[in-house]
Amino acid sequence: METLAIIVPCYNEQEALPLFYKEASKVLEKLDYDYKLLLINDGSKDNTLSIMKSIAEKDEHVKYLSFSRNFGKEAAMYAGFCNANADYVCVMDADMQDPPSLLPEMLEILHTQDYDSVATRRKNREGEPPIRSWFAHRFYEIINKISDADIVDGARDFRLMKREMVEAIVSMTEYNRFSKGIFGWIGFKTYWLSYDNIERVAGETKWNFWKLTKYAIDGIINFSQAPLSAVSGFGVLMTVVSFLMLVVVVGRKLIYGDPVAGWASTICVIIFIGGLQLFCLGVIGHYIAKMYLETKQRPHFIISETNDEDAVKLK
Structure with missing residues (x-):
């Protein structure tokens, strides 16, 4: 039986995590895969770790990794890649903005078509402040013009990959990581799956305007001279x-x-x-x-x- 690993970075997601687990497990149980749900606690200050432990005690498919402090989402994703020993590896957020219901379709595409990964992108940015959307569009335009990384406007980290692509990502051991750029830089054939923007199911976003600005600057510096x-x-x-x-x-x-x-x-x-x-x-x-x-x-x-x-x- 083929194996599937789902990497879920979590930072202060005590409200959203139980809802995500309920929905994700419902979808995963219907798939003909030996799956592992890998929950990464990125130094959360709320009860996220306790909830992870509670879920793991009831479900043998659930594994959790808890950081000694907050290292950031990029580090959480990298830790997931290093520990996801499966034929297919997926990254998704716990806030339900990455719908688990898309997983069967993504797996079907990798099985029936000649692609190495299925990546998702938002069709629109409904629910976002207009100024934030405007700056996001400009960022994608600029970074695609000045760098070798192929980053699609509206791209999310929600992505399903074959083992070969994951190994390529793990081999890039740079400390300053920008995964959206890394995904595009390493190549591999990617199918883009579009869906309507979905707002968080619970909790508050950890990405305010200034954090996104800093993230954009890091992306430009990491992938362009x-x-x-x-x-x-x-x-x-x-x-x-x-x-x-x-x-x-x-x-x-x-x-x-x-x-x-x-x-x-x-x-x-x-x-x-x-x-x-x-x-x-x-x-x-x-x-x-x-x-x-x-x-x-x-x-x-x-x-x-x-x-x-x-x-x-x-x-």
Whole structure:
């Protein structure tokens, strides 16, 4: 019998997790697979871990991994990939925005068609603030233009993959992870399954506007050198402009004898140039910070508690 592993990263999902488990187990029990529901507790501060333990005691298909602290969703997904020893591996959220009812269709596509994964995307962003949707669309446009990663607008982390693709993801051991970019960068044939946007069944979203902005910036830096090229371009442009202005000022002095005046405008130019330099240094600093974290080679996650005897607890 073929095996199926469902990876579910959880952070403060005490309200949604029981509802997700009820719906997911209902779907999984009807499938002809030896399945494992792998729940990842990403340092939750509520009763998420207790609920996981309670579910695992009643259902032998449920395994849980509990981090020693909050390492982030990317680390939770990576821990799941490292511990999901199955023919087919799926990632989905516990908030029911990734409907378990799509799993049979996704499995059918991988069995009957020549694809390595089935990924999901939202047809629309109903229920989201308009400004957030606008920025999201712009992000996908920008990152697809400036990077090698193929990221579809509206793509979710909800994805079903064959074993070969999962092994490729696990082999990418970078500390600064951006899974949407990794999925696109490694290639493999992907079928995109669209569905209407679904709001959370319970609890509150952990992704506010500023966290999403930081996530977008991390994605651009992790998969593109375009910001560094832009900084270089700014430097060349300002050098050329400054040289031309110097020629004009010296020429007017020599030809017309005009006095070099304009203290206020000079200060404005100095402040502008200083601000531009600090901005450029900030962009370069982001890349250096990423390199600094990579060179430390710290583990992506630390598992402090689990009911899976074969779990990889540190990687």
